[in-house]
Amino acid sequence: xxxxxxxxxxxxxxxxxxxxxxxxxxxxxxxxxxxxxxxxxxxxxxxxxxxxxxxxxxxxxxxxxxxxxxxxxxxxxxxxxxxxxxxxxxxxxxxxxxxxxxxxxxxxxxxxxxxxxxxxxxxxxxxxxxxxxxxxxxxxxxxxxxxxxxxxxxxxxxxxxxxxxxxxxxxxxxxxxxxxxxxxxxxxxxxxxxxxxxxxxxxxxxxxxxxxxxxxxxxxxxxxxxxxxxxxxxxxxxxxxxxxxxxxxxxxxxxxxxxxxxxxxxxxxxxxxxxxxxxxxxxxxxxxxxxxxxxxxxxxxxxxxxxxxxxxxxxxxxxxxxxxxxxxxxxxxxxxxxxxxxxxxxxxxxxxxxxxxxxxxxxxxxxxxxxxxxxxxxxxxxxxxxxxxxxxxxxxxxxxxxxxxxxxxxxxxxxxxxxxxxxxxxxxxxxxxxxxxxxxxxxxxxxxxxxxxxxxxxxxxxxxxxxxxxxxxxxxxxxxxxxxxxxxxxxxxxxxxxxxxxxxxxxxxxxxxxxxxxxxxxxxxxxxxxxxxxxxx
Ligand code: GDP
Numbered sequence: 001x002x003x004x005x006x007x008x009x010x011x012x013x014x015x016x017x018x019x020x021x022x023x024x025x026x027x028x029x030x031x032x033x034x035x036x037x038x039x040x041x042x043x044x045x046x047x048x049x050x051x052x053x054x055x056x057x058x059x060x061x062x063x064x065x066x067x068x069x070x071x072x073x074x075x076x077x078x079x080x081x082x083x084x085x086x087x088x089x090x091x092x093x094x095x096x097x098x099x100x101x102x103x104x105x106x107x108x109x110x111x112x113x114x115x116x117x118x119x120x121x122x123x124x125x126x127x128x129x130x131x132x133x134x135x136x137x138x139x140x141x142x143x144x145x146x147x148x149x150x151x152x153x154x155x156x157x158x159x160x161x162x163x164x165x166x167x168x169x170x171x172x173x174x175x176x177x178x179x180x181x182x183x184x185x186x187x188x189x190x191x192x193x194x195x196x197x198x199x200x201x202x203x204x205x206x207x208x209x210x211x212x213x214x215x216x217x218x219x220x221x222x223x224x225x226x227x228x229x230x231x232x233x234x235x236x237x238x239x240x241x242x243x244x245x246x247x248x249x250x251x252x253x254x255x256x257x258x259x260x261x262x263x264x265x266x267x268x269x270x271x272x273x274x275x276x277x278x279x280x281x282x283x284x285x286x287x288x289x290x291x292x293x294x295x296x297x298x299x300x301x302x303x304x305x306x307x308x309x310x311x312x313x314x315x316x317x318x319x320x321x322x323x324x325x326x327x328x329x330x331x332x333x334x335x336x337x338x339x340x341x342x343x344x345x346x347x348x349x350x351x352x353x354x355x356x357x358x359x360x361x362x363x364x365x366x367x368x369x370x371x372x373x374x375x376x377x378x379x380x381x382x383x384x385x386x387x388x389x390x391x392x393x394x395x396x397x398x399x400x401x402x403x404x405x406x407x408x409x410x411x412x413x414x415x416x417x418x419x420x421x422x423x424x425x426x427x428x429x430x431x432x433x434x435x436x437x438x439x440x441x442x443x444x445x446x447x448x449x450x451x452x453x454x455x456x457x458x459x460x461x462x463x464x465x466x467x468x469x470x471x472x473x474x475x476x477x478x479x480x481x482x483x484x485x486x487x488x489x490x491x492x493x494x495x496x497x498x499x500x501x502x503x504x505x506x507x508x509x510x511x512x513x514x515x516x517x518x519x520x521x522x523x524x525x526x527x528x529x530x531x532x533x534x535x536x537x
């Protein structure tokens with residue numbers, strides 16, 4: 001029998017872990033904020049040395065060629081660093097609306113989220129959906145309103161915007177005094193003092209922040225001017241009458257977001273935010289499985305795969321499966337069971353992604369995110385646990401694709417590569433593939449959540465599998481899984497003339513519709529038919 005370490009040996013390690021996702025609209029300042037966090041943690045030397053986008057984004061978070069070409073972050077990355085005794089795992093998320101599906105999955109691996117908002121823009125329409133998923137999942141959200149060194153929207157309007165757009169209450173921990181050229185600093189509500197802002201040297205953590213107590217009116221008026229003080233007092237009066245009370249339970253339940261103001265670029269308010277955040281966010285949370293809740297402190301290792309990334313290193317054509325450790329301690333030497341694959345094995349080349357490189361790790365704990373070399377066996381949602389266990393973590397929902405295309409292969413001689421390529425890309429969760437219900441693999445239909453994924457598919461098949469394809473767009477916009485497939489005779493199902501019957505790779509029947517009216521008609525015509533928008537793996 002294997003001997004496990006006693007529980008107490010690593011509860012301390014687990015308790016100092018904080019695992020969160022960072023989300024924002026493109027350009028709100030997520031990369032800059034992340035780099036400042038790393039700078040405080042000593043993980044990189046000079047965050048500000050990362051000047052333009054070209055180096056900033058590609059150094060840390062971007063791997064794929066296509067990302068370089070387009071200058072957007074297509075895939076998520078994971079970073080680990082230490083700060084103030086905490087071991088922090090940051091899950092970076094793609095900054096493009098088309099990649100929200102990847103973000104959804106990344107959120108499944110996080111215990112909380114930091115939401116970065118541009119103070120001159122507020123909640124932007126294109127990423128509203130993404131933020132809403134956090135709210136829907138009830139994960140605690142911490143808001144950093146960035147770019148106060150530029151002219152910002154009215155503070156009350158910004159808070160209002162979050163409350164209205166996302167349906168979550170806000171509680172400002174600090175309050176900005178002016179913005180842009182008039183930005184004087186922030187008022188710390190808890191300590192009742194003003195932290196005045198002096199233009200810190202960009203990219204360094206030293207800056208002179210002076211603290212003046214609010215009650216010390218004379219000094220304060222001298223430091224930031226009468227107008228600023230009067231306005232602050234007025235706004236504080238208003239806020240005390242209108243704003244939500246701080247309530248940690250409400251934050252942890254995802255009903256209230258603490259808000260901090262600052263400027264990531266000029267490094268103002270970043271460390272204060274980080275400190276507040278680390279104090280309020282949780283230690284690794286338990287996860288649901290088919291045998292009940294699994295607590296992180298349980299002494300046996302378990303994890304689930306939430307992301308698969310191909311081609312992190314093109315020369316080696318490698319594929320990395322990212323997993324979140326949910327319980328216990330991971331040791332590179334140990335054997336684990338891949339439940340869905342039905343195999344007991346050693347994980348190959350387990351690694352942690354650091355600020356700017358990867359390191360092979362020998363151990364990791366619940367809350368940590370690790371990447372392992374994947375020879376093509378893992379799928380999103382898979383569980384790993386100790387050899388004698390066999391439970392499965394709750395699956396990661398597959399989101400309904402909204403765009404469909406038929407794939408035509410240009411060179412039919414390369415059928416094998418084509419099928420392999422498209423299946424692997426589907427396994428990674430970048431696309432979903434379907435077949436005609438009656439015919440089989442000959443015709444492949446691809447569904448994606450964002451249209452950019454079509455380009456990614458074409459590009460990757462060409463570059464990685466040497467297969468050229470042509471995509472022919474299909475008019476469908478809605479997909480429905482048949483929940484009670486065992487009770488329904490799919491062949492005899494009578495839908496509208498523009499409805500299409502397909503099946504997914506597991507053979508589950510699905511229906512494609514051009515509009516929601518057809519869905520209604522089909523339900524009317526087939527009493528007892530139950531359709532769903534999500535498929536659970
Ligand atoms: P991301 O797309 O959310 O990762 O945003 P980036 O961190 O790449 O920032 C987008 C742009 O905004 C970059 O040019 C940054 O230098 C700039 N930026 C980020 N934070 C601030 C800030 O606090 N103030 C100002 N003025 N610019 C900022």
